[in-house]
Amino acid sequence: MKAIHGSKTKNDKIDSRKIAMLLRAGMLPQAYVYPAEMRATRDLLRRREYFMHKQSEILEHIENTNTQYNLDPFPKRIRYPSNRTDIAAGFPDPMVSKSIEVDVLLLDAYHGILLDLEAKILSQARHHDPNSLGFLQSVPGIGKILALTILYEVQDIKRFPAVGDFISYARLVKCAHESAGKRTGGKNNKIGNAHLKWAFSEAAVLFLRGNEPAKRLHQKLVGKYGKGKALSIIAQKLGRVVYYMLKRKMPFDPEKFFQGGVHESVA
Secondary structure, three states: OOOOOOOOOOOHHHHHHHHHHHHHHOOOOOOOOOOHHHHHHHHHHHHHHHHHHHHHHHHHHHHHHHHHOOOOOOOOOOOOHHHOOOHHHHOOOHHHHHHHHHHHHHHHHHHHHHHHHHHHHHHHHHHHOHHHHHHHHOOOOOOHHHHHHHHHHHOOHHHOOOHHHHHHHOOOOOOEEEEOOEEEEOOOOOOOOHHHHHHHHHHHHHOOOOOHHHHHHHHHHHHHHOHHHHHHHHHHHHHHHHHHHHHHOOOOOHHHHHHOOOOOOOO
């Protein structure tokens, strides 16, 4: 409004006229109002992400402390509660041992909190939209948490008229700027939903695990575009697939996924 006001005088009458002109020209996009009955669950799911980050920081601190004192690597992954019961005793300095003991207590507390939150959110998701949740989990690499994230960040796939609108909202495409035949990288790459960007980026990595056709596709993309862009293309392709799955209410079809071209949807 400020950039196009074009008047030295400002009052309610002038402002209302300018707004009416923008509305008539279709230059004011309509905002989407997230349903109130699902809003609290979505916010709780985002709160869970905060606790996960805190848990990761503690795990990183334990690993860094172990390296700092030149101790042998842990034989098992300490993210699992059963593998970290006696790790504090492995540090000879009593002060360091106490620090690790406190870290373990915090990890155990976060573990219980996360399990409780996940059970509560999952029960709500089965009430809100169990079919979409099942369709999302049919995609290799999309487990419970990623499915819940996509479900609650999207809410209703019908609010995206086309697949391009959806993958743009999920930050799966870059915003290029072009002028006079010169194309430059855009400055608006953070416009969109950061939670969907994370979910599809994670899904692209997990999609490759134990999935031989996916690994072959990845190698083909790496040879053509490089490692970084290869995963981005797979994430975008998964975004396209999820759009049509939710739109048509159908589970994942691997045959259609691998038959399509790199940038094609499953339409």
